[in-house]
Amino acid sequence: MSEVTRGGPNGGRRRRRGRGERAMVPDAEFASYYGRPVLKRPEWQPLDVAGYLWLGGLAGASSLLAAGADVTARPALARTAKLGSAGAITLSLAALVHDLGRPARFLNMLRVFKPTSPMSVGSWLLAAYAPLTMAAAAADVAGRYRIAGAAATASAAALAPAVATYTAVLICDTAVPSWHEGYREMPFVFAGSAATAAAGWALAAAPPGQTGPARRTAVLGAVLELGAFRLMKRNMGLAAETYDSGRPRGWLRAAEGLTAGGALLAALAHRRGRVCAALAGTALLAGSAALRLGVFHAGVASAEDPRYTVVPQRERLAARSRTGKPEEAG
Amino acid sequence: MTDDVAREAGHADPPPRMGFFTDTSVCIGCKACEVACKEWNAIPEDGLELTGMSYDNTQGLGASTWRHVAFIEQRVPAAPGGHEDVDVFDAARDLAGSPGGDQVRWLMSSDVCKHCTHAACLDVCPTGSLFRTEFSTVVVQEDICNGCGYCVSACPYGVIERRPDDGRAWKCTLCYDRLGVGMEPACAKACPTDSIQFGPLEELRERAADRVAHLHATGEGDARLYGEDPQDGVGGDGAFFLLLDEPEVYGLPPDPVVTTRDLAGMWRHAAAAAATLAALAAAGFAGRSR
Ligand code: SF4
Numbered sequence: 001m002s003e004v005t006r007g008g009p010n011g012g013r014r015r016r017r018g019r020g021e022r023a024m025v026p027d028a029e030f031a032s033y034y035g036r037p038v039l040k041r042p043e044w045q046p047l048d049v050a051g052y053l054w055l056g057g058l059a060g061a062s063s064l065l066a067a068g069a070d071v072t073a074r075p076a077l078a079r080t081a082k083l084g085s086a087g088a089i090t091l092s093l094a095a096l097v098h099d100l101g102r103p104a105r106f107l108n109m110l111r112v113f114k115p116t117s118p119m120s121v122g123s124w125l126l127a128a129y130a131p132l133t134m135a136a137a138a139a140d141v142a143g144r145y146r147i148a149g150a151a152a153t154a155s156a157a158a159l160a161p162a163v164a165t166y167t168a169v170l171i172c173d174t175a176v177p178s179w180h181e182g183y184r185e186m187p188f189v190f191a192g193s194a195a196t197a198a199a200g201w202a203l204a205a206a207p208p209g210q211t212g213p214a215r216r217t218a219v220l221g222a223v224l225e226l227g228a229f230r231l232m233k234r235n236m237g238l239a240a241e242t243y244d245s246g247r248p249r250g251w252l253r254a255a256e257g258l259t260a261g262g263a264l265l266a267a268l269a270h271r272r273g274r275v276c277a278a279l280a281g282t283a284l285l286a287g288s289a290a291l292r293l294g295v296f297h298a299g300v301a302s303a304e305d306p307r308y309t310v311v312p313q314r315e316r317l318a319a320r321s322r323t324g325k326p327e328e329a330g
Numbered sequence: 331m332t333d334d335v336a337r338e339a340g341h342a343d344p345p346p347r348m349g350f351f352t353d354t355s356v357c358i359g360c361k362a363c364e365v366a367c368k369e370w371n372a373i374p375e376d377g378l379e380l381t382g383m384s385y386d387n388t389q390g391l392g393a394s395t396w397r398h399v400a401f402i403e404q405r406v407p408a409a410p411g412g413h414e415d416v417d418v419f420d421a422a423r424d425l426a427g428s429p430g431g432d433q434v435r436w437l438m439s440s441d442v443c444k445h446c447t448h449a450a451c452l453d454v455c456p457t458g459s460l461f462r463t464e465f466s467t468v469v470v471q472e473d474i475c476n477g478c479g480y481c482v483s484a485c486p487y488g489v490i491e492r493r494p495d496d497g498r499a500w501k502c503t504l505c506y507d508r509l510g511v512g513m514e515p516a517c518a519k520a521c522p523t524d525s526i527q528f529g530p531l532e533e534l535r536e537r538a539a540d541r542v543a544h545l546h547a548t549g550e551g552d553a554r555l556y557g558e559d560p561q562d563g564v565g566g567d568g569a570f571f572l573l574l575d576e577p578e579v580y581g582l583p584p585d586p587v588v589t590t591r592d593l594a595g596m597w598r599h600a601a602a603a604a605a606t607l608a609a610l611a612a613a614g615f616a617g618r619s620r
């Protein structure tokens with residue numbers, strides 16, 4: 001991929017190299033307009049959107065734990081998970097509204113249903129899901145309306161896997177290279193991250209005697225998240241670089257350590273008691289949040305550098321012209 | 331085929347698809363289009379800065395810049411390519427006497443929203459604020475936009491943007507109001523060299539093909555069309571260009587693809603991940619009692 005621009009007289013064409021560091025891949029030379037980005041930087045606020053992704057995962061997987069706890073007669077775990085999902089989804093909606101340029105027009109989200117817009121699909125999903133989590137939590141706390149509460153818990157659990165994973169589609173359905181190129185694995189990363197967050201909340205807040213399922217969920221979720229993340233970086237091509245440099249790298253290192261450490265602690269927690277469980281839970285919650293922040297910032301970095309837009313597209317064109325398809329550059 | 335976009339969007343008997351053909355080979359960089367656009371559309375001022383990069387202080391398209399003239403200063407050999415009968419060694423000897431030893435060429439190009447056939451901004455807009463007009467152009471309805479910013483991240487050309495003080499997304503409307511009364515867009519009207527041409531897309535494509543052929547015949551071998559091909563990743567642009575260098579030199583993506591082309595695959599993977607999560611939680615409850 002060294003020669004990505006045409007031959008012929010090209011005099012003082014402005015070129016930008018990667019960030020002056022020696023990369024493992026050959027340095028891609030590419031043209032740009034004074035190094036300016038091709039794409040617009042995502043305008044979302046990091047805390048709002050990373051928070052939205054994190055809380056949505058926490059809520060969704062907590063609903064699954066709540067339903068499982070109901071079925072297996074673990075009332076304390078059930079209450080913790082129900083309160084967790086209702087609280088998390090409320091905060092996540094608040095983050096979403098806060099991030100709008102016109103928060104007062106939030107309800108315009110429900111003006112149409114557009115299958116081509118993951119944000120539209122997600123808004124309808126949450127419109128159905130959020131009240132269910134609140135009904136489930138309210139019935140549990142009130143100790144009344146048991147049948148309605150059980151129905152709400154079960155319905156919320158039915159929607160929960162979608163709530164926890166649709167957010168991956170939300171960010172991947174963009175022109176942002178480090179998000180879009182990961183669309184195959186990102187939902188699995190987010191599913192694992194949701195599981196560890198919910199397990200973390202349960203470990204931190206429920207009595208250890210009932211958190212066996214949360215401990216196992218933590219371990220399984222961590223394996224899924226870390227495995228899918230590796231796979232994603234490997235399959236993503238050039239855009240994977242942003243996950244391994246600068247600010248995203250810091251967040252993702254932290255996420256990896258906290259999630260793996262938290263899962264390990266969780267596995268040991270049944271022998272070590274409450275403090276250990278609380279530590280494990282906190283680490284898992286923090287790990288999931290750090291992952292979302294890392295993914296968010298990696299996407300922003302990939303949109304800000306024209307290299308991640310231009311070079312893969314150039315390679316695509318070159319591959320196409322090699323295989324003899326008629327399409328030519330521009 | 332591509333003229334069916336309006337019909338596909340639900341317009342019963344649409345007029346022909348309208349668009350821009352921006353022939354950058356005759357652009358003189360006067361920025362009349364930028365000014366005309368700002369004036370007609372009453373777009374607010376968005377920063378008076380000196381960038382230090384060429385004459386381009388406008389910098390790029392954005393919420394309050396719907397036409398942007400790019401200026402690219404290139405050093406080229408004195409005898410431009412295509413003149414096969416020129417002896418390059420002779421030419422080089424002649425150059426030795428002249429200061430600098432080479433020449434400068436300016437590329438100027440007026441950029442604009444591409445009014446894509448498959449427009450990512452429109453696809454992802456959750457409110458229906460972005461819509462396809464009867465002229466097959468893509469327009470934001472400012473009374474509906476809630477400023478979610480999704481379109482900003484979705485556009486493969488980095489065109490649409492949220493206006494900071496206002497919160498809503500803005501971009502070129504291809505002068506929807508003027509088209510409605512049979513007038514041409516303000517930029518095309520103001521362009522003194524006809525670099526910006528407005529008309530039915532089919533007609534513009536024919537005119538553009540002739541123009542490229544003519545330029546090739548006169549030795550400008552690098553002339554190429556950008557965004558005119560209905561087979562490209564966005565189904566062709568309603569506003570396409572004639573360029574004299576690679577698209578990325580002008581800040582344009584060389585092979586843009588509408589992100590929603592992969593949407594079915596995204597949902598499939600998300601569904602599989604959702605099932606995995608459910609199975610994972612079930613596994614957590616299976617087996618041991620504690
Ligand atoms: S160029 Fe961008 S803003 Fe314009 S129609 Fe295409 S996707 Fe939308």
Ligand code: SF4
Pocket residue numbers: 451454455456457458459460470474475476477478479480481482498499
């Ligand atoms: S910012 Fe406005 S126009 Fe853009 S996607 Fe959101 S609602 Fe639609």
